[in-house]
Amino acid sequence: MEEVKLMKGNEAIAEASIREGVDAYFGYPITPQSEVIEYLMLEEPYKRTGMAVLQAESEIAAINMVYGAAACGKKAMTSSSSPGISLKQEGLSYIAGSELPCVVVNVVRGGPGLGTIQPSQADYFQTVKGGGHGDYRLIVLAPASVQEMSDFVEDGFNLAFKYRNPVMILSDGLIGQMMEKVKLKAQKPRLTENEIRERYGDWATLGNKSENRKIITSLELKPERQEKHNDKLQAKYREVEKNEVRYEKINCENADYLLVAYGSSARICQKTIQLGKEKGLNIGLIRPITLWPFPSKAIYEAADKVKGILAVELSAGQMVEDVRLAVNGKVKVEHFGRYGGMIHSPDEVLSALEQKIIGG
Amino acid sequence: MSEILTPEEIIKKGTLVFKKTKLMTDANLSYCPGCGHGVAHRITMEVLEEMGIAEQTIGIAPVGCSVLAYDFMNIDMQQAAHGRAPAVATGIKRVFPDKYVFTYQGDGDLAAIGTNETIHACNRGENIVIIFINNGIYGMTGGQMAPTTLAGMKSSTSPYGRDLAMTGHPIKITEMVAMLPGVCYATRQAVHKPALVRKAKKAIQKAFENQRDKKGTSIVEIVSNCNSGWKMTPVDSNVWLEENMLPVFPLGDIKG
Amino acid sequence: MTEEIIIAGFGGQGVLSMGKILAYSGIMQDKEVSWMPSYGPEMRGGTANVTVILSDERISSPVLKHYDTAIILNQQSMDKFEETVKPGGILLYDPNGILKHPTRKDINIFKIEGAAEASRMSNSKTFNMIILGAYLKIKPVVNMENVLKGLKKSLPDRHHHLIPVNEEAIKVGIEKVQSLQTV
Numbered sequence A: 001m002e003e004v005k006l007m008k009g010n011e012a013i014a015e016a017s018i019r020e021g022v023d024a025y026f027g028y029p030i031t032p033q034s035e036v037i038e039y040l041m042l043e044e045p046y047k048r049t050g051m052a053v054l055q056a057e058s059e060i061a062a063i064n065m066v067y068g069a070a071a072c073g074k075k076a077m078t079s080s081s082s083p084g085i086s087l088k089q090e091g092l093s094y095i096a097g098s099e100l101p102c103v104v105v106n107v108v109r110g111g112p113g114l115g116t117i118q119p120s121q122a123d124y125f126q127t128v129k130g131g132g133h134g135d136y137r138l139i140v141l142a143p144a145s146v147q148e149m150s151d152f153v154e155d156g157f158n159l160a161f162k163y164r165n166p167v168m169i170l171s172d173g174l175i176g177q178m179m180e181k182v183k184l185k186a187q188k189p190r191l192t193e194n195e196i197r198e199r200y201g202d203w204a205t206l207g208n209k210s211e212n213r214k215i216i217t218s219l220e221l222k223p224e225r226q227e228k229h230n231d232k233l234q235a236k237y238r239e240v241e242k243n244e245v246r247y248e249k250i251n252c253e254n255a256d257y258l259l260v261a262y263g264s265s266a267r268i269c270q271k272t273i274q275l276g277k278e279k280g281l282n283i284g285l286i287r288p289i290t291l292w293p294f295p296s297k298a299i300y301e302a303a304d305k306v307k308g309i310l311a312v313e314l315s316a317g318q319m320v321e322d323v324r325l326a327v328n329g330k331v332k333v334e335h336f337g338r339y340g341g342m343i344h345s346p347d348e349v350l351s352a353l354e355q356k357i358i359g360g
Numbered sequence B: 001m002s003e004i005l006t007p008e009e010i011i012k013k014g015t016l017v018f019k020k021t022k023l024m025t026d027a028n029l030s031y032c033p034g035c036g037h038g039v040a041h042r043i044t045m046e047v048l049e050e051m052g053i054a055e056q057t058i059g060i061a062p063v064g065c066s067v068l069a070y071d072f073m074n075i076d077m078q079q080a081a082h083g084r085a086p087a088v089a090t091g092i093k094r095v096f097p098d099k100y101v102f103t104y105q106g107d108g109d110l111a112a113i114g115t116n117e118t119i120h121a122c123n124r125g126e127n128i129v130i131i132f133i134n135n136g137i138y139g140m141t142g143g144q145m146a147p148t149t150l151a152g153m154k155s156s157t158s159p160y161g162r163d164l165a166m167t168g169h170p171i172k173i174t175e176m177v178a179m180l181p182g183v184c185y186a187t188r189q190a191v192h193k194p195a196l197v198r199k200a201k202k203a204i205q206k207a208f209e210n211q212r213d214k215k216g217t218s219i220v221e222i223v224s225n226c227n228s229g230w231k232m233t234p235v236d237s238n239v240w241l242e243e244n245m246l247p248v249f250p251l252g253d254i255k256g
Numbered sequence C: 001m002t003e004e005i006i007i008a009g010f011g012g013q014g015v016l017s018m019g020k021i022l023a024y025s026g027i028m029q030d031k032e033v034s035w036m037p038s039y040g041p042e043m044r045g046g047t048a049n050v051t052v053i054l055s056d057e058r059i060s061s062p063v064l065k066h067y068d069t070a071i072i073l074n075q076q077s078m079d080k081f082e083e084t085v086k087p088g089g090i091l092l093y094d095p096n097g098i099l100k101h102p103t104r105k106d107i108n109i110f111k112i113e114g115a116a117e118a119s120r121m122s123n124s125k126t127f128n129m130i131i132l133g134a135y136l137k138i139k140p141v142v143n144m145e146n147v148l149k150g151l152k153k154s155l156p157d158r159h160h161h162l163i164p165v166n167e168e169a170i171k172v173g174i175e176k177v178q179s180l181q182t183v
């Protein structure tokens, strides 16, 4: 029952959320992701599946609405772009601390501050290294196509509920605004209250007898107990690192040089590979699909076989730090990227590779 | 020779006049002796018990002295970030429209950092109950000025008394939200005297009945003392409340 | 086959929807497609452009520096995109409002009097379909049957009665496009 449509990345996220059987979406308009809530309001999923959609008064309110719904074992999500995602950091920290499942989408734009509305990948640090306060991790999926915008909604909720952890889909204005062919999944039914009780009744606040009551909190006044809680979180994160690393290798057999890029930059780099071929250069690409957990091992192993690595991202150099940690000095690792909303062309990436790695 | 009786022995003697609702846990209240929070907790739980809706109710604890409300209220509870309880309540209510949802918030939580969430939840007429403990101060963090702190009132961040020119006026947020069409019931109560406790409980009951009847947002403000923050004995703080708080925050129904 | 196209003009000329119809037509012909618009405040009455790629293979970068074809509908876009056409590539433009005509000697240049033809049809909304027709005459990357299917797909149901007039406009474009320079 797959259906092929031409859709914007943002629209694909919205449609996928309905088909995933999401219970509630809470959002606040911001370019370049407003199509998500616009699409949902137009589509009226409350009539299609009973999914609730609400325009909140702020991104802060929206993420806290997600908290409330997620704490009831419901599939809840929100989306925004960089400045709004900054506002959601407090809520994300609470959600991570309370171990609630949810999916949050960031369609990144150029910063800092109000920045620009054009595509950027400069929220990598915020997303992967914490963002909010405390020792927590988001599971981060980086779509590189409209198809993945759609697919990662389902993958995201699967991961979120498997680990009771917030999942971030880290996209950007390019993937959000472009249209591509997308194969939509069949409609999943939303879970009934009884199904939720069966699956998540051991933690969700569904209304219970006092003897069996549930509390959702991230507070633990005794530091010894808060340390224990952190141990539990850390053990969970080690499991995620062990099981959930995802990446794609493109043209890596016999490559002399390696590009590492995710999301829109990975698309651009694929063209760079073609341009390089025309010049007789053999370039490979590793595309991290999960940014956390990061495919460090794959990059470490690939480093043995190449003469140098260029990390390409729409930022002044963020993911490159993780690439360097992974490579651990085995070969030269350099960074290239336009930023502030500017997009590097495939040609620019090739010149950077020639200058910084091949020539350098 | 005085004999010390156990509670069971006292009850056996037929002197039982009050029984703690089973919707309050046996955990020791973390509130200062004489603080109004404990009474407000109890009457809220009594209402849920008497209405028979405890098992369909989800409560939300704020950030403030009542952050641990979930240790005392013996029902399903969520703990919200500072000021965000009305948004959390909205999230729950939108996925479970037929369950009962209430927030329990202090004045700093509801009328300073969470003003936006408060006003917009009320403006949407979220079908929830908001129980609002106005003690004119930030109790939990050690007695700093709150948006409801009275003119000239001393706190650790207004050590010479609240200067209205510098920090504005005590905010009457219950009157403010009463103006919104989404709010069906706005009332101001107190719990420092038995008769007032009975009235406050009736108000809370009416608020939950409104929720049952899907009427919109009900807000029950409870003007309460904070003897620690005000640096008074409990008895003095109740007198001070009567003489100083109530003229600014008069008791009674504001709407509905 | 991979065809990389930039369509650039004023907001309101139907640049984005023309790209969308082309992309949908590509899907109907079982091609991979991408459609990447410029977006933002500059679209309000300012310039708008969209990169459309049709390919038999998985599409790599949706943003490009060089194009097989540039369809240029105002002077600002001429200034910006003439130089981005690959040598041997195609530049199609509407001379209406153009003061500085293209000067490249290494590309194929075509013109279509889209605005004039649209006013002749007494329907300014047909403008972008006239341009599309002209492009398809030069580069029949998708066949007419699939273009009509694409048109139907990209128009909401309530606008389906406009399909005949759009089809008409495409035919006008096919008929009226002129070659100015071949290399």
Ligand SMILES: Cc1ncc(C[n+]2csc(CCOP(=O)(O)OP(=O)(O)O)c2C)c(N)n1
Pocket: B063, B064, B065, B066, B082, B105, B106, B107, B108, B109, B110, B133, B135, B137, B138, B139, B140, B141, B146, B226
């Ligand atoms: C974002 C954030 N800012 C500040 C605090 C610190 N804080 C904890 S409780 C509180 C004030 C609570 O006052 P109120 O809501 O009046 O509750 P009370 O303790 O008086 O019942 C503050 C500022 C916090 N926990 N989170």
Ligand code: SF4
Pocket: B030, B031, B032, B034, B035, B036, B037, B065, B135, B139, B140, B225, B226, B227, B228, B229
């Ligand atoms: S500090 Fe004030 S509000 Fe907090 S428990 Fe003590 S008396 Fe009550």
Ligand SMILES: [Mg+2]
Pocket: B106, B107, B108, B133, B134, B135, B136, B137, B138, B139, B146
């Ligand atoms: Mg207070």
